[in-house]
Every structure is written in C-alpha cells, then in structure tokens.
Amino acid sequence: MKKKLLITGASGFLGYHLLRVAAKDWEVYGFGNTHNIDFGDAVVLQCDITNYIALGDYFEDIEPDAVIHAAAIADGAFCQNNKAKSYEVNVEATRNLAGICCDLQIPFAFTSTDLVFDGKKGMYTEEDVKNPLSVYGEHKSIAEEETIKIYPGASVFRLPLMFGHLEASYNSYFHKFLMQLKRGEKANLFSDEYRSITGAKSISKGILNLLEKGAGVVHLGGPERLSRYEFGLKVAEMFNLPVELLVAGLQKDFKTDTPRPADVSLNIQKAISLGFAPHSVVEELKLIMSQKYC
Numbered sequence: 389m390k391k392k393l394l395i396t397g398a399s400g401f402l403g404y405h406l407l408r409v410a411a412k413d414w415e416v417y418g419f420g421n422t423h424n425i426d427f428g429d430a431v432v433l434q435c436d437i438t439n440y441i442a443l444g445d446y447f448e449d450i451e452p453d454a455v456i457h458a459a460a461i462a463d464g465a466f467c468q469n470n471k472a473k474s475y476e477v478n479v480e481a482t483r484n485l486a487g488i489c490c491d492l493q494i495p496f497a498f499t500s501t502d503l504v505f506d507g508k509k510g511m512y513t514e515e516d517v518k519n520p521l522s523v524y525g526e527h528k529s530i531a532e533e534e535t536i537k538i539y540p541g542a543s544v545f546r547l548p549l550m551f552g553h554l555e556a557s558y559n560s561y562f563h564k565f566l567m568q569l570k571r572g573e574k575a576n577l578f579s580d581e582y583r584s585i586t587g588a589k590s591i592s593k594g595i596l597n598l599l600e601k602g603a604g605v606v607h608l609g610g611p612e613r614l615s616r617y618e619f620g621l622k623v624a625e626m627f628n629l630p631v632e633l634l635v636a637g638l639q640k641d642f643k644t645d646t647p648r649p650a651d652v653s654l655n656i657q658k659a660i661s662l663g664f665a666p667h668s669v670v671e672e673l674k675l676i677m678s679q680k681y682c
C-alpha cells in the first residue's frame with residue numbers, strides 16, 4: 389500500500405510538477421485555494437491554509453504520512469505592497485503547518501527561495517548569511533527559521549528560478565517569454581542577474597527523494613549559474629525562435645519597487661552528496677519539447 393503525501397500549493401506551478409512526479413510512489417493529496425485542478429491520480433481539495441481549523445480537519449481526515457508545503461504568495465511585487473497578507477500566508481501558515489507535522493512526527497518539507505540572499509556573493513552555501521532584500525524574501529527567511537525552530541526534524545529546500553511544463557506555466561515568466569517570442573515581440577532580459585535556473589521536474593524529484601531524510605536546510609538548483617539573458621538564448625535556440633528578439637538589459641536600468649538581488653546562484657554540493665542529480669537546462673528543455681516531461 390502506498391503512503392499518503394499531502395502537497396500544499398498543488399494548484400501552483402511547482403505543485404503541478406510535484407503532483408505528477410509523486411503520484412508514482414505515493415497516494416497523493418493536494419490543496420489548492422482559488423484555482424481548481426483536475427489530476428486523476430491525486431485527490432485535490434480546496435483549503436485556505438490560513439484557516440487553522442480547516443487545516444486541522446483536513447489533517448484528521450487525510451492522516452498524511454508526509455507533507456510538502458509548496459503553497460505561498462510567491463509574487464514578489466504583491467508581497468512588497470501587501471505585507472500583512474504575505475506574512476499571514478508565507479509565515480503564519482507555514483508555522484502552523486510545521487507545528488502540526490511536528491505533533492504528528494511526520495516528514496515536513498518547506499519550499500523556500502534563493503531570494504533569502506542579497507545577491508552580493510553568489511554560489512551561496514547553506515551556511516552563508518541570509519540578507520533578503522524584498523518583503524517576499526524576508527518573509528520566506530522568517531518562515532525558514534520558524535519551521536526549524538518549531539520542528540528541528542523538518543526540511544527547508546531553498547529553490548532557484550524554475551521553468552517547466554507549459555501547461556503549468558500560464559502564470560510564469562517562462563510561458564510569457566515564449567509567447568512573446570512566438571508573437572515576434574522583443575524580450576528584455578537582464579544580463580547581470582544570475583540564478584541557478586532549473587527545471588521544476590528536477591526540483592520535484594529532488595524534494596521527493598530528500599523528503600524523508602530530514603536533512604535540514606538544503607539548496608536545490610541546477611548545475612549552471614546563468615543570467616536571464618543566457619537562459620533566454622538557450623530557450624530561443626532550443627525552440628527555434630529568433631535570438632535577435634532578445635535584448636540584454638541591466639538591472640539598474642529597470643525601475644521597480646521590489647528590490648532584486650544580482651546573483652543568488654546556489655552551491656548545490658550538499659544536495660548532490662545526498663543523491664540530487666538535476667538535469668542541465670538544455671536536457672530539461674529537450675524533455676519539455678519531447679512531450680515526455682511529466
């Protein structure tokens with residue numbers, strides 16, 4: 389009999405990939421909130437994770453053997469302008485979920501972000517000092533600390549910028565970028581903003597493989613440190629779209645209320661030593677194009 393896995397944020401971008409990868413080995417339950425999803429191999433329920441009573445009821449009904457917490461307000465600009473809401477979802481609900489999982493003594497994985505760093509150094513290890521620049525990064529950083537304080541056996545996975553299945557990406561930069569190029573429109577991409585960009589399927593596999601190891605804070609990212617512009621070139625070449633449409637830009641020329649770190653690439657040696665084996669960007673793009681991705 390398969391064990392039961394509960395995935396919060398199942399209706400989101402990462403949740404799409406987690407559900408599909410997990411369904412091979414787990415009986416999967418997912419929470420969505422404002423979006424409905426239909427995935428035959430999982431039971432997907434509506435649950436606002438800020439409702440503590442509803443959370444408790446669902447845990448009693450489902451009796452999960454493990455939880456991956458991928459629900460978040462992940463829109464940096466929204467968090468910057470709606471601090472209280474961001475705190476409620478990204479910090480308080482995370483704290484509640486960690487507490488419930490600690491009481492039940494079941495594996496709990498919190499999905500965090502590379503944006504807990506200020507981007508001045510790059511290739512960050514798990515031991516490097518955090519210094520988030522944005523409200524979103526700050527709240528994810530607080531949630532990390534609360535999670536480990538409440539439940540020292542929990543896992544915190546710091547994730548990079550991800551791309552993935554086009555079906556899952558209606559809201560993502562990757563989907564928007566591809567659509568822009570397909571319409572023949574120019575795309576401005578930073579040549580001075582670096583991330584360990586990775587496919588969401590590689591990340592989902594990594595989270596699932598490490599979920600029950602309780603390895604504390606772990607960086608999951610791709611094997612390459614790429615600027616958004618370098619990533620764009622790889623995508624355009626792979627999808628046979630005109631690279632002349634890509635325009636390299638600099639962060640300083642872009643006005644925004646949400647501060648953006650320059651280089652939040654991640655050192656993934658700890659994850660690799662635990663068995664993490666992410667695809668390169670090109671390998672993952674090939675899988676997406678082959679329709680064998682999820």
Ligand SMILES: NC(=O)c1ccc[n+]([C@@H]2O[C@H](COP(=O)([O-])OP(=O)(O)OC[C@H]3O[C@@H](n4cnc5c(N)ncnc54)[C@H](OP(=O)(O)O)[C@@H]3O)[C@@H](O)[C@H]2O)c1
Nearest residue numbers: 397399400401402420421422423436437459460548549550
């Ligand atoms: N995508 C990336 O490149 C990236 C990079 C680094 C880290 N991460 C982290 O990875 C995780 C997943 O991100 P994502 O890109 O998949 O985000 P996303 O596509 O914006 O999805 C967010 C998910 O959270 C759910 N959610 C939001 N508020 C909720 C609430 N009050 N109650 C219940 N569910 C709620 C949403 O449900 P509804 O849509 O149904 O309302 C949705 O399923 C997050 O922890 C994020 O910080 C993502």
